Amino acid sequence: MRLIRTNNGVPKYAILSHVWEEEEVTMGPIWQKIDTCCIDKSSSAELSDTINSMYRYYRKAEVCYAYLTDVRSDVFSQSFDFRMCQWFTRGWTLQELIAPETVIFFTKDWEKIGTKASPQETLTEITGIPSGDLLSRADLRGMSIAARMSWAARRKTTCIEDRAYSLMGIFDVFMPPIYSEGEYTFIRLQEEILKVSNDYTIFAWEDKSSFSSATSPDMS
Template sequence: QKIRDACAIAGSHGYDYIWINTCRIDKTSSAELSQAITSMFDWYRLADVFYAFLHVVHDTSDSAGPGLSPQNFFESSWFDRGWTLQELIAPDNVVLLSNTWGVIGTKFQFAKTLEEKLKLDAGVLMGTKPLFSVSVAERMFWASARETTVVEYKAYCLLGIFGVSLTPRYGELRPCTERLADSIPCS
């Protein structure tokens, strides 16, 4: 049903096609998974629109729209996951959807709230400040409290945030976070 609803919202906004990352990536293929991990940031950056489905955010007359209560808004685990940081930053147009697929608003409308709550730079969210002008330390801070299901994903979800490429390796003795740190330009 979620796929049908996602297609319906995209269609209502004039799109004939939709790419759904949870359905499209074959995680049983290490080659496909590796390619997806290293390409995701660019895929999101090139998207016309990115829909973020916040399944616990209720669409009511009291809370829907740009006046949404931050307490309600941030109940969604979407704001805590490692991979969703790039989903929020990379696309120019992020549309936040409630549990009934109603449009809550966009990252532009909520840029100041997102900056206050998540400590993200509102200029980066609104596209008025280049991502790579933000210090490495600040970008690392943005990711520090985010959670991933696999320890290696803690590093791999940040590849696009730092503009680096790593070949994903699982179960390696040298932690992937060290490989990530070694790959990040110092300036």
């Protein structure tokens, strides 16, 4: 007897977004398979492929569940906690907010408190991203480089190199990750952007809090 595979399509899937804490993220009795479980970080080839594909993984997901570990469930704390949530300050979560069509936010107790579509005004105020850009499924290349850079300006990453790698999907560029070149990684990102774009607003945008170059967002 032979088994013939007739469907090569990728099944529908949900994806998880969270900010690292000391404890593993759980949902009741179900342990989520987050990236440390799924990526062989000892393999440079697998690490490179995963980092370069991350935006696509989130964009093709049916839904993204954003677990906000520092947002309490009680109604008196939710609004303040949501605005101050560290999830909105991290470099990698920018693409995890923008790429999926649907993002559902949960408190630390896994209580649903909103989606990317609502409350729009609050999300725009927190992120600086206009609601139209936040909800649009259009190609990001239609938006200026300066605008996209500004979205990342106040976000932080643990590794300095990740401030560039976390933006590759947003700028639709690819480059091998090298976790030893420090600030030069962002220069490489700029060079890759200029290879595929004639939008020179990359030179017009300036973040005075940045320490590396006039076009580098402060994500260190």
